[in-house]
Amino acid sequence: MANLSPIILLLALFSLIYGNAIASHHVYRNLQTQQSSDSSSNQPYRTAYHFQPPKNWINDPNGPMRYKGLYHLFYQYNPKGSVWGNIVWAHSVSKDLVNWIPLDAAIFPSQPSDINGCWSGSATMLPGGKPVILYTGIDPNNHQVQNLAFPKNLSDPFLREWIKSPKNPLMAPTVANKINSTSFRDPTTAWKGKDGYWRVLIGNKVNSVGRAVLYKSKDFVNWVEAKQPLHSAQGTGMWECPDFFPVLNNGPINVGLDTSVDGDHVRHVLKVSLDDKKHDYYLIGTYDASQDVFTPDNSQPVLRYDYGKYYASKTIFDDGKNRRVLFGWVNESSSQNDDIKKGWSGIHTIPRSIWLHKSGKQLIQWPVQEIENLRVNPVNWPTRLLKGGELLQVNGITAVQADVEISFQVREFQKAEVLKNWADPQILCGMKGAGVKGGIGPFGLLVLASKDLQESTAVFFRIFRYQNKNLVLMCSDQSRSSLNKENDMTPFGTFVDVDPLHENLSLRTLIDHSVVESFGGEGKACITSRVYPTLAINEKAQLYAFNNGTSSVRITRLSAWSMKKANINGN
Numbered sequence: 001m002a003n004l005s006p007i008i009l010l011l012a013l014f015s016l017i018y019g020n021a022i023a024s025h026h027v028y029r030n031l032q033t034q035q036s037s038d039s040s041s042n043q044p045y046r047t048a049y050h051f052q053p054p055k056n057w058i059n060d061p062n063g064p065m066r067y068k069g070l071y072h073l074f075y076q077y078n079p080k081g082s083v084w085g086n087i088v089w090a091h092s093v094s095k096d097l098v099n100w101i102p103l104d105a106a107i108f109p110s111q112p113s114d115i116n117g118c119w120s121g122s123a124t125m126l127p128g129g130k131p132v133i134l135y136t137g138i139d140p141n142n143h144q145v146q147n148l149a150f151p152k153n154l155s156d157p158f159l160r161e162w163i164k165s166p167k168n169p170l171m172a173p174t175v176a177n178k179i180n181s182t183s184f185r186d187p188t189t190a191w192k193g194k195d196g197y198w199r200v201l202i203g204n205k206v207n208s209v210g211r212a213v214l215y216k217s218k219d220f221v222n223w224v225e226a227k228q229p230l231h232s233a234q235g236t237g238m239w240e241c242p243d244f245f246p247v248l249n250n251g252p253i254n255v256g257l258d259t260s261v262d263g264d265h266v267r268h269v270l271k272v273s274l275d276d277k278k279h280d281y282y283l284i285g286t287y288d289a290s291q292d293v294f295t296p297d298n299s300q301p302v303l304r305y306d307y308g309k310y311y312a313s314k315t316i317f318d319d320g321k322n323r324r325v326l327f328g329w330v331n332e333s334s335s336q337n338d339d340i341k342k343g344w345s346g347i348h349t350i351p352r353s354i355w356l357h358k359s360g361k362q363l364i365q366w367p368v369q370e371i372e373n374l375r376v377n378p379v380n381w382p383t384r385l386l387k388g389g390e391l392l393q394v395n396g397i398t399a400v401q402a403d404v405e406i407s408f409q410v411r412e413f414q415k416a417e418v419l420k421n422w423a424d425p426q427i428l429c430g431m432k433g434a435g436v437k438g439g440i441g442p443f444g445l446l447v448l449a450s451k452d453l454q455e456s457t458a459v460f461f462r463i464f465r466y467q468n469k470n471l472v473l474m475c476s477d478q479s480r481s482s483l484n485k486e487n488d489m490t491p492f493g494t495f496v497d498v499d500p501l502h503e504n505l506s507l508r509t510l511i512d513h514s515v516v517e518s519f520g521g522e523g524k525a526c527i528t529s530r531v532y533p534t535l536a537i538n539e540k541a542q543l544y545a546f547n548n549g550t551s552s553v554r555i556t557r558l559s560a561w562s563m564k565k566a567n568i569n570g571n
């Protein structure tokens with residue numbers, strides 16, 4: 001019962017405040033060990049438990065792998081500034097996917113085939129547990145080509161030094177293959193067929209047709225393009241950072257498969273990062289290994305990993321815990337000028353376990369269990385009713401750095417607003433923000449809120465009646481997250497495939513200074529937002545549960561924790 005201090009505001013007051021608005025090696029040595037001046041007073045937006053280097057620009061996660069009990073994360077990094085450019089593979093290692101040890105850059109321009117940049121790629125474990133990396137190099141003509149690198153010393157668990165194949169590039173655009181030299185990048189982890197050939201996908205486009213070009217090799221050095229791409233889709237534009245992996249059909253939750261596993265018990269996932277939209281889409285389908293064709297259940301990519309800010313992700317099979325883990329990049333929503341001023345740009349999400357939902361229709365994502373080791377000072381509420389117009393403060397936690405799980409039982413279904421015509425959920429979230437009173441909902445959390453609610457980010461549900469069914473909308477509405485209107489504060493949203501008549505509606509939100517990572521319906525829908533409050537910073541940030549509908553809902557669970565700082569950069 002402790003820590004439950006209700007502040008009951010009249011709906012009118014709530015609406016008044018909140019409503020209406022809706023090079024050479026030594027150049028790259030020690031590049032990560034220099035600390036930025038990131039004391040929380042002058043850097044309120046640096047995160048405490050999300051992955052980010054001390055300074056400068058980062059983007060895509062590259063070549064994640066597990067080797068000799070250590071997780072390796074490489075990532076696209078600009079050693080010289082906080083905007084994209086001069087791209088190398090920076091490198092960190094971890095025992096638990098939460099705390100990281102920074103190492104020197106692993107791959108940086110050093111041969112003609114990558115002299116203008118070392119772009120994204122993936123690691124593959126060869127027989128005998130030998131890791132190799134395939135990555136895109138930018139050659140002297142600014143052509144995108146694929147290169148191979150392997151560890152200098154396999155007995156070093158840190159895999160500090162990487163040697164490049166003298167045969168690079170191994171795959172290149174030529175007059176004969178007619179591949180567009182500026183749209184040919186981001187090799188996947190390779191998988192091995194029963195015929196003993198390795199296969200790898202390279203992202204590509206021909207006019208507006210996005211393609212996953214397939215290459216095959218017996219020895220990982222000599223690669224031959226297959227007659228047809230594994231898959232392609234009209235009108236989708238360039239496919240960046242493809243990822244292709246098997247998932248267990250109807251298997252236990254949180255169990256993953258090695259990338260080369262195939263069989264009747266398996267379905268396959270093809271993820272593509274659509275350059276035109278800057279979102280990660282995935283298709284679930286059937287892989288015919290004899291023909292090397294992937295037939296998705298839906299012809300066009302419609303499902304997204306994350307309906308907020310999230311891109312260029314990549315998975316690995318974690319053989320230590322028998323699970324598949326997803327890494328992704330979250331860009332800033334602030335202006336480039338602000339990024340230059342703060343001296344850094346970009347973070348990664350908390351790594352997520354990923355598996356196929358029992359319906360077979362979608363994937364489920366959940367933060368890796370290890371992140372729970374950062375939880376301290378739990379606050380638990382007893383079951384209670386949250387009436388229409390009620391706002392309850394969650395006391396007793398560090399609201400700027402928290403992990404919150406809340407579940408709602410919906411009642412009074414007759415009060416649901418009727419949705420006559422299908423609408424884009426993101427647009428619906430923009431039209432019907434947290435301040436727009438509804439029937440059932442909006443209800444959820446106000447995070448990173450200032451004392452007077454001038455600033456807050458609302459993560460919430462709203463239930464509609466559509467074609468005689470209950471339709472659950474989930475929004476992450478940052479339109480009032482900051483008094484600084486130069487940030488991109490477009491609200492995000494998606495529908496969640498949960499039937500609130502028979503199930504409680506759950507929401508988990510990871511709050512970390514400038515990132516709000518939310519998981520609705522036990523991982524059926526994810527939305528990541530970047531926010532830059534001016535008032536709700538550090539100890540001034542507050543957390544509330546709210547209901548701005550006319551119907552009351554029952555909070556069946558609220559558990560919240562302060563989160564300790566992770567050790568990410570040796571600090």
Ligand code: DQQ
Pocket residue numbers: 059060076087119120136185186240241273311312
């Ligand atoms: N980022 C890399 C490319 C990739 C893009 C360059 C996706 O390899 O296509 O930094 O964010």
